[in-house]
Every structure is written in structure tokens, then in C-alpha cells.
Amino acid sequence: MKKYIFGILFLGILVALLINSRTPFFQQDGGGWSVGYGMSQVYPKKINPKENRIYSIEKLKAQNDSTVFLADPFFVKEKDTFYLFFEHKKVKANGDVGLLTSVDGKNYQYKGTVLTQKFHLSYPQVFKYKNCFYMVPESKQANAVLLYKAQHFPYDWKICDTLVKNVRLKDPSIYVSDTLNVMMASDDKLNMYVYQADSLFGKWKLHKKPIALMGTEARAGGRFFADKKGLILPIQNCTNGYGYGLSLYRFYFKNGSYTTKRIAPFFLKANKEIKEFDAGMHQLDVQKLDANHYYYVYDGNRLNSNTKRINIFGPLKWNYIDLKNWILN
Incomplete structure (x- = not known):
């Protein structure tokens, strides 16, 4: 009987150690977020944040002293100006959408709030479609995925459609074209x-293969990037807590179905050499500007302190879902 009990305890310790190695029970306490950005002549197969510029939370606080953080950056380049939209969280307020602009892609200026609602907003994916500008932010608290249109870009955003009703989804990432219209979004259960849809304004419905990813990498972290092989989507990794890292996945759609493949594990992650990003990184937007230039923006957060908080339920849940996903797929 004692050997049996000892065996169970030993097995339990091994399982706990294995879980802790993937998703630590003691996790970092992340704080203020900041934005980084850079340019390359080829699609960035690797990004070194040390080589790029940073628009820090301190810089934004100097212009708006109620700032808590800036995160979830998406950009649009229109004519000679870069427009960088971001989630702007202020003290005792819901998140809204803020704007930074630059004429050289290096020096950004804060232009204030461009969209605020009675509910929390984040993840402001802005894109140009048929000569008009649209935004699909995270609007989970509104119980819908909403589409906004700029009446006078980059300001005056109004709801023009509801893409998905009666659902609470995080970080919707949309891709629209003449041949393919898809959107990824995640729930609170790591799906x-x-x-x-047939078009941006068509009826958006679940794909016949509705769940693309489950578990610790199942939440979008940026815009789709299209190349000759298909689509690339940044996916958040939460193995060491929310916002720790980001991997790249290949999505290939053909004949009404699709496949996924993890092509760049931890493309971005916590960087101990950069104070603004030493807790984690979780957002990326890459776009091709012209034949010879790619521009990208990303975000990251810093450690509040060297202390860690204990989280027992999270790692158990994440590993259970990851294991189930691995077995079923």
C-alpha cells in the first residue's frame, strides 16, 4: 500500500514538474505596454527589437498623464503618412482607440483619441477596402464583432455593420479579398x-471546420500577411502568462477547407535586454509598403517587479487543452 501511495505521489510530482516546465505556476507580473517599430527590405524572418525604435509609455504619459498603457498597434500608410492606431487605456476608463502619426515612419506624434464607446475597445485593426477605411476592433463587451467606417479618415468612425451577433469574441483578425474573406476570433475557453463570408458586407458564418486552434496558442496577435504560399497570422503564446510571446502560423485555404502550420515558434517573446519588453510581447503588424520595403509594428510590456504571482488553475487548464488538442489532431 505504501509503495502504491509513493508511486502516485512520485507520478504526481513528475506531472507537476512537466506542467511547470511548459507553463510555470509562478508567473511574472507585467506592467505598462509600449510600441516598437522598424523597416526591412525583405519580409522579416527575424526581428531584433534592440535595433528598432520604441514609442514608450513614458512618452505617451508626457502628453496624456492619465495613460495606463498603449498596446495592440495596427498601422496604415496613406500617401506620405503612417497612421498607427492602438488600444489606449486610461485611469478609471474603458480602453479606447488612440492615434499616432509619422511622416517618416521613425518619429511619431500623439494625435489623441479617434474612437471611444461605452464599452471597452482594443485591437483596432484598420484597413483600406475599395478606397474606404474600416476598422474591426475587439468589441467583446458589446456582445458582437462590429465593423466601423471612417467618415473623415483618420477620424469620425461610425458603426456601419455587425459582422457577428450575440457572441463574445477576442481579437478578431480579418482578411478580405476578391477570392477569400476570412476572420479569426477567440473565446474565453481558448478556442x-x-x-x-462572400464579401466584407456578406453574411459572416462559422467555417465548416470551425475551430482552427486550441490551447496556449489560440488567440490572434496581429494582422494576416498574404504571400504566394497563403496567409501568415501572428498567434499569441500564453505559456508563461498573458502577453509573454508570439508565434507565426501559416494558414492555407483551398477547395473550401484549410490547414494550419506553426512556422515560427516564439517569433517574438520577452526580451530581458530591453526594459520596455522584458515581461513579454504579444502583437505584430507587418505590411509590404512597396517593392523594396516592409514595415512592421509590435508591442510589449515590462515587469512591474521581480516578484512572481502563483497561478495553479491556469497552467492545469492550458495543459489539459493542449493535450486534448494534440491527441485529437
Whole structure:
């Protein structure tokens, strides 16, 4: 009987050590977020934040002293100006959408708030479609995925459609074209869903293969990037707590179905050499500007302190879902 009990205890310790090695029970306490950005002549197969510029939370606080953090950057380049939209969280307020602009892609100026609602907003994916500018932010608290249109870009955003009703989804990432219209969005149970439509203003419905990813990498972390092989989507990794890292996944759609492949594990992650990003990184937007230039923006957060908080339920839940996903797929 004692050997049996000892064996169970020993096995339990091994399982706990294995779980802790993947998703630590003691996790970092992340704080203020900042934005980094850079440019390259080829699609960035690797990004070194040490070589790029940073628009820090301190810089924004100097212009708006109620700032708590800036995160979730998406950019649009229109004519000679870079427009960088971001989640702007202020003291005792919901998140809204803020704007930075630059004429050289290096020096950004804060232009204030461009969209605020009675509910929390984040993840402001702005894109140009048929000569008009649209935004699909995270609007989970509104119980819908909402589409906004700029009446006078980059300001005056109004709701023009509801893409998905009666659902609470995080970080919707949309891709629209003449041949493919898809959107990824995640729930609170670590499932990433695939929606499709005939057009941006068509009826968005779940794909016949509705769940693309589950577990610790199942939440979008940026815009789709299209190349000759298909689509690349940044996916958040939460193995060491929310916002720790980011991997790249290849999505390939063909004949009404699709496949996924993890092509760049931890493309971005906590960087101990950069104080603004020493807790984690979780957002990336890469776009091709012209034949010879790619521009990208990303975010990251810093450690509040060297202390860690204990989280028992999270690692157990994440590993259970990861294991189930691995067995079923």
C-alpha cells in the first residue's frame, strides 16, 4: 500500500514538474505596454527589437498623464503618412482607440483619441477596402464583432455593420479579398474560430471546420500577411502568462477547407535586454509598403517587479487543452 501511495505521489510530482516546465505556476507580473517599430527590405524572418525604435509609455504619459498603457498597434500608410492606431487605456476608463502619426515612419506624434464607446475597445485593426477605411476592433463587451467606417479618415468612425451577433469574441483578425474573406476570433475557453463570408458586407458564418486552434496558442496577435504560399497570422503564446510571446502560423485555404502550420515558434517573446519588453510581447503588424520595403509594428510590456504571482488553475487548464488538442489532431 505504501509503495502504491509513493508511486502516485512520485507520478504526481513528475506531472507537476512537466506542467511547470511548459507553463510555470509562478508567473511574472507585467506592467505598462509600449510600441516598437522598424523597416526591412525583405519580409522579416527575424526581428531584433534592440535595433528598432520604441514609442514608450513614458512618452505617451508626457502628453496624456492619465495613460495606463498603449498596446495592440495596427498601422496604415496613406500617401506620405503612417497612421498607427492602438488600444489606449486610461485611469478609471474603458480602453479606447488612440492615434499616432509619422511622416517618416521613425518619429511619431500623439494625435489623441479617434474612437471611444461605452464599452471597452482594443485591437483596432484598420484597413483600406475599395478606397474606404474600416476598422474591426475587439468589441467583446458589446456582445458582437462590429465593423466601423471612417467618415473623415483618420477620424469620425461610425458603426456601419455587425459582422457577428450575440457572441463574445477576442481579437478578431480579418482578411478580405476578391477570392477569400476570412476572420479569426477567440473565446474565453481558448478556442480560435474561423468565420467566412462572400464579401466584407456578406453574411459572416462559422467555417465548416470551425475551430482552427486550441490551447496556449489560440488567440490572434496581429494582422494576416498574404504571400504566394497563403496567409501568415501572428498567434499569441500564453505559456508563461498573458502577453509573454508570439508565434507565426501559416494558414492555407483551398477547395473550401484549410490547414494550419506553426512556422515560427516564439517569433517574438520577452526580451530581458530591453526594459520596455522584458515581461513579454504579444502583437505584430507587418505590411509590404512597396517593392523594396516592409514595415512592421509590435508591442510589449515590462515587469512591474521581480516578484512572481502563483497561478495553479491556469497552467492545469492550458495543459489539459493542449493535450486534448494534440491527441485529437
